[in-house]
Amino acid sequence: MVFGKSLVIAGLTVAAVEASVLQQSARAPAACTYVIPEIPGGFSQRRFADFSGNTPSDSAATVLGTYNIGISQYGPLGTPVPHDFVASNVAFGNGYLGLKVNAYTSGSVHSAEIVTNDVFKYASVRTVLKSTAVQGIVEGNFFYLDVASGSQEIDFEILTTTLFNSNNPLVPPGIWATNHNNTGSEANTFDTIPFTFDPTADYHEYRIDWFGTTTNYYIDGTRVAQHTDPSTTPTVEGHWIWNAWSSGDPNWSMGPPTADGTYQIRSIDLYTGYTSTC
Ligand SMILES: *[C@@H]1O[C@H](CO)[C@@H](O)[C@H](O)[C@H]1NC(C)=O
Numbered sequence: 001m002v003f004g005k006s007l008v009i010a011g012l013t014v015a016a017v018e019a020s021v022l023q024q025s026a027r028a029p030a031a032c033t034y035v036i037p038e039i040p041g042g043f044s045q046r047r048f049a050d051f052s053g054n055t056p057s058d059s060a061a062t063v064l065g066t067y068n069i070g071i072s073q074y075g076p077l078g079t080p081v082p083h084d085f086v087a088s089n090v091a092f093g094n095g096y097l098g099l100k101v102n103a104y105t106s107g108s109v110h111s112a113e114i115v116t117n118d119v120f121k122y123a124s125v126r127t128v129l130k131s132t133a134v135q136g137i138v139e140g141n142f143f144y145l146d147v148a149s150g151s152q153e154i155d156f157e158i159l160t161t162t163l164f165n166s167n168n169p170l171v172p173p174g175i176w177a178t179n180h181n182n183t184g185s186e187a188n189t190f191d192t193i194p195f196t197f198d199p200t201a202d203y204h205e206y207r208i209d210w211f212g213t214t215t216n217y218y219i220d221g222t223r224v225a226q227h228t229d230p231s232t233t234p235t236v237e238g239h240w241i242w243n244a245w246s247s248g249d250p251n252w253s254m255g256p257p258t259a260d261g262t263y264q265i266r267s268i269d270l271y272t273g274y275t276s277t278c
């Protein structure tokens with residue numbers, strides 16, 4: 001049986017997505033319930049958070065809670081302009097979950113974040129999202145865990161000022177695919193992938209598959225980056241996070257924004273419970 005029918009969304013390239021997960025027969029071991037052709041082994045659990053039917057009167061906390069995802073409230077943190085994560089900036093629009101960053105006036109840049117309550121090692125995470133056209137915002141979709149000596153991360157990040165062009169050689173244009181080992185030497189492995197479409201015009205599927213020492217990054221079912229360096233691949237269980245924020249850093253987010261901007265998430269399809277052999 002082929003999964004993904006519910007991902008048939010206007011503007012999304014669905015053919016590759018539909019073929020990207022196969023559900024095994026009921027007799028297969030539970031850990032092999034979901035098999036992805038590019039990944040050895042399989043996954044036992046799927047949560048599919050489809051926000052396409054939600055409206056502004058729905059409670060984001062209640063709906064996200066059914067998928068074991070929470071809403072962050074912390075800060076301020078960051079330089080040169082501090083930002084804080086404000087629960088009320090996570091709210092439904094018509095057919096999407098919105099993560100809003102407010103226009104900056106003074107104090108902190110009010111930002112938005114959601115995070116899985118559970119932790120897991122290895123996953124396939126597909127987020128269908130539309131970027132804000134407001135500049136100066138980072139839109140993240142990433143694995144994160146603090147470890148004693150720092151943190152480990154796998155990140156897809158869209159920087160809304162430098163989608164297509166950049167005046168700063170430290171911040172080449174495109175979407176960032178980065179594996180971080182924020183311990184000791186702060187090593188990372190990254191690619192910046194030029195956009196072949198306008199991410200603010202429509203929804204697209206951004207997918208990360210993480211297994212063993214491999215991280216594969218996909219857009220609309222096409223692999224756009226692959227990282228296999230063991231020293232920058234997380235080794236521990238951690239959370240998945242989606243956020244939108246700005247620190248006014250001219251070498252990263254740019255901004256802070258002068259208008260409200262909302263990162264729109266239409267769905268999250270998350271596979272966990274990995275086993276390397278089926
Ligand atoms: C990260 O870097 C530290 C220090 O260089 C190293 O000991 C460790 O093995 C690296 N890899 C991971 C996944 O932590």
Ligand SMILES: *[C@@H]1O[C@H](CO)[C@@H](O)[C@H](O)[C@H]1NC(C)=O
Nearest residue numbers: 079080170248249250251252
């Ligand atoms: C941005 O990078 C430049 C060049 O490395 C550096 O001189 C400057 O201090 C950086 N700015 C900030 C705010 O970190």
